[in-house]
Amino acid sequence: MIKQYDQSFVLETAHTSYIFRLLPTKQLEHLYYGKKLTVSSSKDIEPLIEQHAFAPGNTNIYDEEHPEYSLEDMRLEAGMIGKGDIRVPFVEIIHADGSSTNDFLYHDAKINTSHTPIKSLPYALNNKEELEVTLVDETYAVTLKLYYNVYYEYDIITRRAVVINNNKDEIRLNRLMSTQLDFLNHNFVFTTFNGSWTNEMNRHDHAVESGLYINASFTGGSSSRANPFVMLSDKHTTEDEGDVYGLNLIYSGNHYEAVEVGSYGKMRFVSGINPQNFSFLLEEGEIFESPEAVMCFSAHGFNDMSMHMHSFINDCIVRGTWQHQERPVLLNSWEANYFKINEQKLIKQAKAAKKVGIDLFVMDDGWFGKRDNDQSSLGDWQYDPKKLPHGLKHLVDKINAIGLDFGIWVEPEMVNVDSDLYRNHPNWTIEIPGCNQSEGRHQRILDLCNPEVVDYLTDVMSELFSSANIKYVKWDMNRTFSDIYSPYLPANRQQEVFHRYIIGLYKLLHHLTHSFPDILFEGCASGGNRFDLGMLCFMPQIWASDNTDAICRYKIQNSYSYGYPLSAISNHVSSTPNHQTLRTTSLDTRYNVACFGILGYETNLADLSNEALEEIAKQIAHYKAHRKIFQFGTFYRVNQELHNWCVVSDDQEEAVGMILQELVLPNHQFHQFIARGLKEDMHYHFFNEEKQYNVKLFGDLINTASPVHIKQDSLAHQVVAKFVKMPGEVEDMHTTGSILTHGVCLKQAFSANGYNEQVRYFQDFASRLYFIEKESEKQ
Ligand code: DGJ
Numbered sequence: 001m002i003k004q005y006d007q008s009f010v011l012e013t014a015h016t017s018y019i020f021r022l023l024p025t026k027q028l029e030h031l032y033y034g035k036k037l038t039v040s041s042s043k044d045i046e047p048l049i050e051q052h053a054f055a056p057g058n059t060n061i062y063d064e065e066h067p068e069y070s071l072e073d074m075r076l077e078a079g080m081i082g083k084g085d086i087r088v089p090f091v092e093i094i095h096a097d098g099s100s101t102n103d104f105l106y107h108d109a110k111i112n113t114s115h116t117p118i119k120s121l122p123y124a125l126n127n128k129e130e131l132e133v134t135l136v137d138e139t140y141a142v143t144l145k146l147y148y149n150v151y152y153e154y155d156i157i158t159r160r161a162v163v164i165n166n167n168k169d170e171i172r173l174n175r176l177m178s179t180q181l182d183f184l185n186h187n188f189v190f191t192t193f194n195g196s197w198t199n200e201m202n203r204h205d206h207a208v209e210s211g212l213y214i215n216a217s218f219t220g221g222s223s224s225r226a227n228p229f230v231m232l233s234d235k236h237t238t239e240d241e242g243d244v245y246g247l248n249l250i251y252s253g254n255h256y257e258a259v260e261v262g263s264y265g266k267m268r269f270v271s272g273i274n275p276q277n278f279s280f281l282l283e284e285g286e287i288f289e290s291p292e293a294v295m296c297f298s299a300h301g302f303n304d305m306s307m308h309m310h311s312f313i314n315d316c317i318v319r320g321t322w323q324h325q326e327r328p329v330l331l332n333s334w335e336a337n338y339f340k341i342n343e344q345k346l347i348k349q350a351k352a353a354k355k356v357g358i359d360l361f362v363m364d365d366g367w368f369g370k371r372d373n374d375q376s377s378l379g380d381w382q383y384d385p386k387k388l389p390h391g392l393k394h395l396v397d398k399i400n401a402i403g404l405d406f407g408i409w410v411e412p413e414m415v416n417v418d419s420d421l422y423r424n425h426p427n428w429t430i431e432i433p434g435c436n437q438s439e440g441r442h443q444r445i446l447d448l449c450n451p452e453v454v455d456y457l458t459d460v461m462s463e464l465f466s467s468a469n470i471k472y473v474k475w476d477m478n479r480t481f482s483d484i485y486s487p488y489l490p491a492n493r494q495q496e497v498f499h500r501y502i503i504g505l506y507k508l509l510h511h512l513t514h515s516f517p518d519i520l521f522e523g524c525a526s527g528g529n530r531f532d533l534g535m536l537c538f539m540p541q542i543w544a545s546d547n548t549d550a551i552c553r554y555k556i557q558n559s560y561s562y563g564y565p566l567s568a569i570s571n572h573v574s575s576t577p578n579h580q581t582l583r584t585t586s587l588d589t590r591y592n593v594a595c596f597g598i599l600g601y602e603t604n605l606a607d608l609s610n611e612a613l614e615e616i617a618k619q620i621a622h623y624k625a626h627r628k629i630f631q632f633g634t635f636y637r638v639n640q641e642l643h644n645w646c647v648v649s650d651d652q653e654e655a656v657g658m659i660l661q662e663l664v665l666p667n668h669q670f671h672q673f674i675a676r677g678l679k680e681d682m683h684y685h686f687f688n689e690e691k692q693y694n695v696k697l698f699g700d701l702i703n704t705a706s707p708v709h710i711k712q713d714s715l716a717h718q719v720v721a722k723f724v725k726m727p728g729e730v731e732d733m734h735t736t737g738s739i740l741t742h743g744v745c746l747k748q749a750f751s752a753n754g755y756n757e758q759v760r761y762f763q764d765f766a767s768r769l770y771f772i773e774k775e776s777e778k779q
Helices: 042-048 301-317 343-356 391-402 420-424 451-466 491-515 550-563 587-594 610-625 627-632 695-704 715-723 737-742
Strands: 002-005 008-012 016-022 028-035 091-094 105-112 130-137 142-151 156-165 171-183 189-196 199-207 211-216 230-233 244-249 255-261 267-273 280-282 287-289 293-298 330-332 360-363 405-410 470-475 520-523 541-543 569-574 598-602 634-638 643-648 654-660 683-687 692-694 725-727 732-736 767-774
Touching (some): 002 042, 008 042, 008 142, 016 042, 028 042, 028 171, 156 280, 156 301, 171 244, 171 293, 189 550, 199 550, 244 255, 244 301, 244 550, 280 287, 301 550, 330 343, 343 360, 343 391, 360 391, 360 470, 405 451, 451 491, 491 520, 550 569, 550 587, 550 634, 569 587, 610 627, 683 737, 695 715, 695 725, 732 737
Parallel strands (some): 330 360, 330 598, 360 405, 470 520
Antiparallel strands (some): 002 008, 008 016, 130 142, 142 156, 189 199, 189 230, 211 255, 230 244, 244 293, 255 267, 634 643, 643 654, 654 767, 683 732, 683 767
């Protein structure tokens, strides 16, 4: 709901309020963002207004008429340069006379009944309430528009800005943020998620004390180095209690989130396009649109904030055929084959996949041009006749005949110098003509600032996607930018490259996703190097990381879940020892982690033992039975000694939980599983799936039970292992939601104490899934 009381604006969601007002000096003063306040008149708002009597210290006053106002010490909706505010600005423009002073003052405001379209960028859908505030800098004839969209039931407010040059002289826009939040004090923890390839999304909590802290990407994409999702919370906030702001950007390029403590203790947060190496020329009548920032506040801890973000993303960011549709379980060819693929191998692997219940077979990198390694062929999107002698369509038909859908890997934004595309169009790449270029993975980036390149890629990809029955596309992007230069743009527009690239990419994705509405697109950028809300506007799911090690992956998925729903996070069960870490984990644990989200497999199923295949078949059947919960359920992180997740159906009648242990702590055998999201008074059946363990897992302890001595790993040991299985523990309880939420005392874990079905086999990296189902009647 958007209300105006005299000179004040109140934006309300179900549980939050956002309030600002017009200052007598005509800037917009931020008054409040947080837990919902009851407001029904401008009088009610008065206590929120700082009572300035004089400007502090040696600050500049805005004008003689208002000696009490120094913009350096005001909470503003949009900070500017040159009129006294010296904190991190919202907007920075260089005018024709060389000045960078901007004095945007309130002009008018109106309430719109839908989201004003953003022409160049994707934006959130389904809104019916928008506040549009226009500010004008009269001296330079430039307009700044601020847009606020209110998503009432999601507790989400979005913000963005537009600059319009009405001056006959061109202006240079050096910065335009998407949102700004000024707080009265700086008692916050700023949480960022940083990392690198195979090590995405490490959570870092920074106590805000003084100065400027920046979380930003300069890779050309949103990056694994610093995800655009950040949080500001109270230092006592936990998963279940306390204040937290979740903040994100609908953008896939270089982003910037800064927190600054001003000289008088107030704190400013801004986020938007990274201003580093960004500068846009605007001629008379031209406009610049910032990406949309997404803001969520919860007074009930991280889980509640995440829940709101998840629903908003599922309903207002993700769109198209697959938005709310259950996603297929896939087998990806990459780790089983790398570049060494051919028709015969793929068909063999697809047959094995069909037997265990896989829905979709994905042919990853290596199928086109002369792609025997990563040094050639990107750009030449024709199948390699050596590997696929009967062509792509033939392979797809064969895979379909096996009973599987077919998906394909592409990396359209890239080109190898050793490719026909590069040979024919050497001026179609981001590179500085005539200079030595730095490459990543032996590849260069196509210049999506050039509309001809975007049109070409639209045609080539459209042809490929229509050449066979393709149901899924994995869209990869494997390098960061260097030699940042577009041969298409003039010298004075080279600082526009990063942003124009993203606009070109969105145009390409818009065309393709509209022309092929039924294809399921999965984003990927060397794993999670472009995991953001911009990509999710086109692709409902993203490959979260190239790291499939269950222990690393637990942390990566856990961190993504703060800002992104399970339906967006794609995970695979892969080989052991793991290809990234050489860590050995059980098939059980690999599945137990991967099933929270979009499940796939990435291992050579044709090489696996019958025992492993049987287990995988059970996993897939189990996943399909609970797929809706795993992909779209309400997800909770539980803070306790063990890693503990719980995902619950919308009606709260069903849940699946997981515990995971990293390393055994000897003689600590009593663990709990803690549920979340259940109805307190409802009765539930709590149980696990009974497992049988290979006796070899207990090593030479077999001799404590065997009447004859068995040498470890001997033939006798193998034979016994074939026939003797160790029974796993059984959990089976009937109780209330409130007790499950308090915690379930689980069977005692093994600790040099003998073993039977009353003992939990719980070694390093062990995990368990637990099932919770509503009972029809109290038992
Ligand atoms: C990087 C991706 O993250 C991998 O999954 C795989 O598709 C390779 N690229 C292929 O080159």
